[in-house]
Amino acid sequence: MLSAIGRAFRTPDLRRKLLFTLGIIAIFRLGAFIPSPGINYTNVQACLAPGGGDTSGGIYQLVNLFSGGALLQVSIFALGIMPYITASIIIQLLRVVIPRFQELHLEGGQGQSKLTQYTRYLTIALGLLNATTLVSLARSGNLLGGCGADGSPGAIVPDSSIVATILIIITLTAGTGLIMWMGELVTEKGVGNGMSLLIFTSIVAQFPVSLGQIWTTKGPGTFFMVIALGIIVVALVVFVEQSQRRIPVQYAKRMIGRRTVGGTNTYIPIKVNMAGVVPVIFASSLLYLPSLIAQFAINGNAANAPAWAVWINDNLTKGDHPIYMVMYFLMIVFFTYFYVAITFNPEEVSDNMKKYGGFIPGIRAGKPTADYLQYVLSRITLPGALYLGLVALIPLIALVLINANQNFPFGGTSLLIMVGVGLETVKQIDAQLQQRHYEGLLR
Numbered sequence: 001m002l003s004a005i006g007r008a009f010r011t012p013d014l015r016r017k018l019l020f021t022l023g024i025i026a027i028f029r030l031g032a033f034i035p036s037p038g039i040n041y042t043n044v045q046a047c048l049a050p051g052g053g054d055t056s057g058g059i060y061q062l063v064n065l066f067s068g069g070a071l072l073q074v075s076i077f078a079l080g081i082m083p084y085i086t087a088s089i090i091i092q093l094l095r096v097v098i099p100r101f102q103e104l105h106l107e108g109g110q111g112q113s114k115l116t117q118y119t120r121y122l123t124i125a126l127g128l129l130n131a132t133t134l135v136s137l138a139r140s141g142n143l144l145g146g147c148g149a150d151g152s153p154g155a156i157v158p159d160s161s162i163v164a165t166i167l168i169i170i171t172l173t174a175g176t177g178l179i180m181w182m183g184e185l186v187t188e189k190g191v192g193n194g195m196s197l198l199i200f201t202s203i204v205a206q207f208p209v210s211l212g213q214i215w216t217t218k219g220p221g222t223f224f225m226v227i228a229l230g231i232i233v234v235a236l237v238v239f240v241e242q243s244q245r246r247i248p249v250q251y252a253k254r255m256i257g258r259r260t261v262g263g264t265n266t267y268i269p270i271k272v273n274m275a276g277v278v279p280v281i282f283a284s285s286l287l288y289l290p291s292l293i294a295q296f297a298i299n300g301n302a303a304n305a306p307a308w309a310v311w312i313n314d315n316l317t318k319g320d321h322p323i324y325m326v327m328y329f330l331m332i333v334f335f336t337y338f339y340v341a342i343t344f345n346p347e348e349v350s351d352n353m354k355k356y357g358g359f360i361p362g363i364r365a366g367k368p369t370a371d372y373l374q375y376v377l378s379r380i381t382l383p384g385a386l387y388l389g390l391v392a393l394i395p396l397i398a399l400v401l402i403n404a405n406q407n408f409p410f411g412g413t414s415l416l417i418m419v420g421v422g423l424e425t426v427k428q429i430d431a432q433l434q435q436r437h438y439e440g441l442l443r
Contacts, residue, residue: 007433014191014432021190024182025201031077031178032070032205036171038164039074039138043156047147048072065414067202074138074156076175079130081183081198083176086285087122089278091115096342123180124173131172135165191432192425200421203414226398233394237419240387243272245380247373252357270376273384274344277416279335280392283328284413291317325396329389336385346373391416 009015035041064071067080095101104111138156157168179198186194215223246267290312297309305313315323350370352358359365363372395412 008429011433014429017189017191018429021186021192021197024186024190024194025197028077028179028182028198028201029205031175032067032075032202033073034076036074036076036078036168038157038159038168040156040158043158044072044074047156065203065206070202071134074134076171077179078134079127079172079176080202081176081179081195083126083130084119084123084180084183084195085199085281086126087119089281090122091119093342120180124177127173127176128169130176131169134172135168192421192428196417196421197425199417200425203418206414233391233415234419237391237415238423240272240384241419241423244269245272245376246270247360247376249353249358249360252359268349268373270344270380271384272380273387274381275336275339275384275388276420277413278339279332279385279388280413280416282335282339283331283392286331287316287324287328325393328396329393332389332392333385336388337381340377340381340384344377346370346377349373388416 008018035044067078067082070077070080091101095105101115104114107114135157139160157164180195183194183198186192186197188194190197211223211226214226246269249266249268251264251266294309294312294317297306315321316327317324347370350366350373353360353369354365360369360372363369392412394415
């Protein structure tokens with residue numbers, strides 16, 4: 001492995017791409033510690049210190065995870081990549097609802113560039129909305145467990161004027177736009193998918209903090225037990241992520257002029273986890289909405305709050321509550337089936353195979369092929385959905401067993417993204433090494 005990495009850096013073109021990617025990652029991490037204008041950094045650090053406030057992130061834990069801890073620091077990159085992820089998912093879902101979006105998707109490169117442009121616009125709009133919400137939460141003290149509210153000696157936003165508020169919102173939105181641009185630069189000039197690598201970087205940056213908390217609060221015994229469990233879970237996740245059902249496809253020979261084309265054998269790879277991490281993000285985001293609404297309804301006065309808001313606050317904001325766990329698991333299973341249904345169309349695959357003379361041995365072309373693909377897809381999605389649900393529950397189970405915080409490193413969204421992005425990036429580096437007749441990183 002080390003010799004393969006050395007060969008990668010000795011190859012000029014690949015070395016330039018790797019160094020460019022590492023440079024962008026360094027800038028991205030630096031931005032996570034630069035405070036936004038109008039934010040009292042000293043008071044933020046006082047709130048984040050032990051005993052200063054609830055620094056677990058609460059319902060903002062996912063956003064804080066994807067921003068590499070920048071959310072709770074209220075830095076210029078506080079919103080992280082989350083607005084872009086949300087915009088991408090919305091545009092993808094709109095293909096089912098808006099025929100024009102589906103037409104653009106089928107147009108190829110030109111249509112894809114148009115959809116990418118729509119995603120950028122929507123990212124900026126969501127960034128403005130999220131920045132406004134973040135400033136409101138920082139002022140009310142709800143961002144850090146009641147610490148740093150307006151009027152207190154340690155206020156996070158000391159200046160409550162409209163000009164200062166607009167400046168913070170514009171800065172946070174500009175930070176989101178800058179992150180989006182850097183991610184696209186990495187995709188174009190670096191190695192791997194830029195957006196995925198930035199998310200990967202944010203999650204990995206939280207590992208030392210999470211492991212350090214386990215060491216200081218639970219002791220060396222629990223620490224090494226968590227490390228051993230983490231290695232086992234990572235190995236199992238890699239195994240499942242690489243697992244796929246290969247449906248054989250044969251193409252009939254055809255004569256085009258004097259040439260014979262076709263007659264090849266290939267396969268359709270249907271992964272066990274075709275949905276990736278998207279169902280976990282969907283379920284987390286949907287469960288955060290009622291919690292966010294309940295917090296605004298309670299507004300620090302639980303005695304006079306509506307009964308429904310109190311029930312939501314008691315049952316759907318704590319990850320260790322059984323109702324929260326059950327709803328989280330069921331929603332992940334539902335969204336796995338939903339997302340696979342809109343991203344893999346058996347009828348479209350069947351039509352494309354028929355157009356180019358392909359068929360599955362023993363299955364007639366046309367509708368029987370589409371029915372067979374749908375049958376296989378529905379059967380293989382079930383273990384994939386259960387696997388996603390169980391992996392996503394690992395941090396919540398750890399929360400109950402060892403009282404870890406919800407940023408438990410080995411499980412949930414963080415582990416799925418790290419393994420998926422890591423495998424994909426290594427494969428891309430390996431492919432570029434093999435083009436130059438090297439062995440590559442993979443055996």
